[in-house]
Amino acid sequence: MTRRYGIVGLGHRAQLYVDALAGDWSDTGTIVALCDTNRTRMAYYNTGLRLYDPAEFPDMLSTIDALIVTTVDATHAGYVCAALEAGVDVIVEKPLTTDEEGCARIAAAAARSSARLIVTFNYRYSPRNSAVREVLASGRIGQVTAVHFEWLLDTIHGADYFRRWHRERENSGGLLVHKSTHHFDLVNWWLGSSPAMVFAQAGLRFYGPDGAGVGGGPFGLDLNVDPRLKALYLDAQHEDGYIRNQDVFGDGINIDDTMSVLVRYANQAVLTYSLTAYAPREGYRVAFTGTRGRLELEVSERAWCSTEAAIDPTAGKSEEETYERLTVQEHWKPVEEIVIKQGSGGHGGGDALLLDDVFRGPGDDPLVRQAGWRDGIRSVLTGVAADRSARSGQPVQFLADGLALKPAP
Missing domain, CATH: 3.40.50.720 (NAD(P)-binding Rossmann-like Domain)
Structure with a gap:
């Protein structure tokens, strides 16, 4: 039925x-x-x-x-x-x-x-991220003790968060919640653990009226050239006054664009994480150090951003090179590259897998990719804890199971 x-x-x-x-x-x-x-x-x-x-x-x-x-x-x-x-x-x-x-x-x-x-959480379904989960679960690098995770948003993707409603913390929780929830969920899922303590530093360094990027490039998106965006936002603006294309260097921005986070997990693994929202290219690097070796994933999603692509959402990608490379190196052995099985469609075929889980059910998925409310809460609270720590300068601790934060002193 x-x-x-x-x-x-x-x-x-x-x-x-x-x-x-x-x-x-x-x-x-x-x-x-x-x-x-x-x-x-x-x-x-x-x-x-x-x-x-x-x-x-x-x-x-x-x-x-x-x-x-x-x-x-x-x-x-x-x-x-x-x-x-x-x-x-x-x-x-x-x-x-x-x-x-x-x-x-x-x-x-x-x-x-x-x-x-x-x-x-569609990133769980991306073939490269699923491959990371498989290698970690195989035990090839032993028990994971440390994770280093760097995520770069470029001046197409990153800037867009500072044009839209996301630019106001009361709407989005800031990028440590809105965007990083993806990344924190990946680490929680990869490690099979929950966060126990967070310490962070963050700031608005590039965007906003006092940002270092003021006057530095083409940041005005033209919604008229994309019929879909025009219909959804420009043509709808008269009803509620919502402006989809605000000035990324204007007033009213109260979220951060430069973030660094340390997380200790219940299994004693530690995460070093950073998110930058104004990089010249788009992609991420994540490395896992374990008791038997090291696993590394490097992804280039867009190698550079042309000025035309920055202002025209229909211009498409302007990259010279995109790639993904997953390697594992066990102690006393050479580096081995892991073949990532590709899918078709959005997020490397991940969107189709996600929609199957959503509409048909997860079936017998050995990677347990379907996420429930506990997963959602743990990822959100990692970002909330990081934001609190960045404001207070103090570490923030979780209560049991990563489902609540310890009250501030």
Whole structure:
């Protein structure tokens, strides 16, 4: 029997689920209802469906079997909890929520509810990240003692967070929550452990009115050249005043663009992590040192950003070289390169695997890639703890199982 789905939040990210249920996953369910604060955005996706305002959301829940949440991050907890209380399954985009209070609310609602909650951590499904999990699980490098993880966002991707609602901490929790939740979840999943203590430093160094990047390049995105972005945001702006293309060097930015984090895990492994949102290229490096050797993954997703691509979202990628390289070196042995099995589609085939898990069920997955509310909370609270530490200058400790933070002294 096919399921009835509703979507709340009809911005850019909703497209993944709309396309899935209209395409390869149409046999699993049908979208029957949409909810958003903006009627113009809902009309972009609408094909005769019932449209709901947020005030009518409880009525919408009575018409669906499962809810897909793709709203502004800070609103996730309210929609997730309401659906769980109504016995409606939930599929929610990362981050699960943005603060401790939201985590506590969701944990309580999930404990009371018989409904299922899935957090869509698509990076788990990327073939290269799955390959890391497989090698670590094989025991080839022994017990992991240290992880070094560097993530670079370039001046296309990174800058975009400072144009949109993400630029305000009260909406996104900052990049240590909104973006890094992906990365912290990967480490939690790779290690099979939970965070125990966090110390961090962070700052706004490049963007904003006093940033080092002021006047340094083409940072004005033209929404008119992309029909989809124009329809979703520029044409919808008259309803709620939301400006999708704000000045990355303007006032009102209160999130960080330069972040360094230390995490100690329950299994005593330590993580050294950094996120930079204004690099000239896009990609990441992660290295695991273990008692029997070392595993390294290096990824180049975009080697450089042209000025045309920076201002025109339809210009596509302008890279000279993209690559991914996974190597393992056991003690007293030469370096060995691990072949990464490629998939097709978004995120190296990871999106298709994720959508299978979401709409058909995970089946017998030895990598246990489907993420639930506990995974979502642990990744969010790592970012929340890092943000608190960066503001206070003090380390932040977790309570048992990484599902709550120790109160500040």
